[in-house]
Amino acid sequence: MSHPLPSEIFHYFPNLSSSQREQFTSLYPLYEDWNSKINVISRKDIDQLYVRHVLHSLAIYRFIQFQPGSKILDIGTGGGFPGIPLAIMMPDVQFLLTDSIGKKITVVQEVSQALGLQNVKAQHIRSEQVRDKFDFVISRAVAEMKELLAWSQNKIISKQINAIPNGLVCLKGGDLKDEFSGLRKDIETYPLSSWFKEEFFETKKLIYVPLV
Numbered sequence: 001m002s003h004p005l006p007s008e009i010f011h012y013f014p015n016l017s018s019s020q021r022e023q024f025t026s027l028y029p030l031y032e033d034w035n036s037k038i039n040v041i042s043r044k045d046i047d048q049l050y051v052r053h054v055l056h057s058l059a060i061y062r063f064i065q066f067q068p069g070s071k072i073l074d075i076g077t078g079g080g081f082p083g084i085p086l087a088i089m090m091p092d093v094q095f096l097l098t099d100s101i102g103k104k105i106t107v108v109q110e111v112s113q114a115l116g117l118q119n120v121k122a123q124h125i126r127s128e129q130v131r132d133k134f135d136f137v138i139s140r141a142v143a144e145m146k147e148l149l150a151w152s153q154n155k156i157i158s159k160q161i162n163a164i165p166n167g168l169v170c171l172k173g174g175d176l177k178d179e180f181s182g183l184r185k186d187i188e189t190y191p192l193s194s195w196f197k198e199e200f201f202e203t204k205k206l207i208y209v210p211l212v
Contacts, residue, residue, distance in 0.1 A: 003028045006050045012196065013058070013089070023088045023115045027054060030114055031079065034107045040079030051198050057082030059206050060138055060169055061089050062195045067161045068092035073134040075127040075151060076100075076142030080108040082171065083138070087112070087120045097122045098130060127151040135162060137211075140171045145179050145187070149209065156211045165210035173204045186210060 006024040010016065016024070028049055035041050045052055060082055066072060070093045074083035077097040087095045097108050097120060108122040123130075128151060137152040152168045160166055171192075172179075180187060188208045192201040 003032065004047060004050060006054065008050055008055050008196075008198070009058070012055065013061075020088055023117075024050075024054065024085075026115060027084075027111075030111050034079070034110065038103045038107055040104055040107050048200075051200055053079075053081050054085045055196060055198070056171060056192075056200070056204065057085040057140065058089065059171060059192050059195060059201075059204070060086055063169065063190060063206050063208065064136075064162065064164060066090055066093045066135065067163075070094070070135040070162060071132070071157070072096070073127075073130060073132070073137045073155060074098065075137055075139040075148070077108060077122070078104050078140075078142075080111055080122075082140050083120065084108070084111060084115075084117070086138070087117050088115070091117075091119055093119060095120050096130070096132070096134070098125050098127060100124070100126045130155060133157045135160075135166045137168045138170065139168075141173065145170075145172075145176070145183060145207070149183070149211075152209075152211060158212050160212065164208070165212050167211035168207070168209045170207050171204065172207055176205065176207075184209070 009024050072095050074097040077083050077099050083095045083097040102124040105122045105124040112120040156166045190206040192204040
């Protein structure tokens with residue numbers, strides 16, 4: 001049976017290496033198989049994997065390409081988003097993918113292994129319990145901004161090697177006015193519709209907060 005191909009990924013990122021193209025192509029059969037055992041992606045979304053999960057995750061890559069040697073923490077990664085697509089794009093960057101649900105981390109470990117990703121570690125842990133420090137914390141719609149900021153605050157390395165100050169980069173959707181009210185003033189918001197033309201991205205945003 002034929003399965004969806006990552007044509008949108010190839011369209012927006014035409015300079016992928018052959019191994020990256022192969023890894024992205026492998027994502028659908030891997031997730032389809034795991035999803036039949038453990039529901040990590042909603043059933044109605046699995047056919048939309050490449051746009052709603054993979055391309056959505058890669059909005060972070062459009063915003064910033066982390067320098068080799070950067071350490072990135074993905075909070076509440078679920079089945080591995082945004083961490084796994086970003087790890088494919090940036091093999092010289094170290095990613096720690098965390099989630100409080102053990103079976104989701106099992107999927108992340110199995111998918112990373114099947115793809116041969118040497119730069120991904122997955123841990124079944126609550127974000128508050130992570131003790132390491134990172135250049136950036138990333139996340140995709142796991143919690144309100146106030147919580148994300150509280151979780152990220154003490155996890156950021158002060159030494160800087162990237163083009164922008166270390167901090168939090170997350171993906172969110174919808175009207176964020178209420179969620180942001182009373183929070184710090186230096187929160188930057190970028191509409192994903194300026195990068196990706198698919199209808200799914202019309203209400204989606206990338207949020208960046210410097211934390212050093």
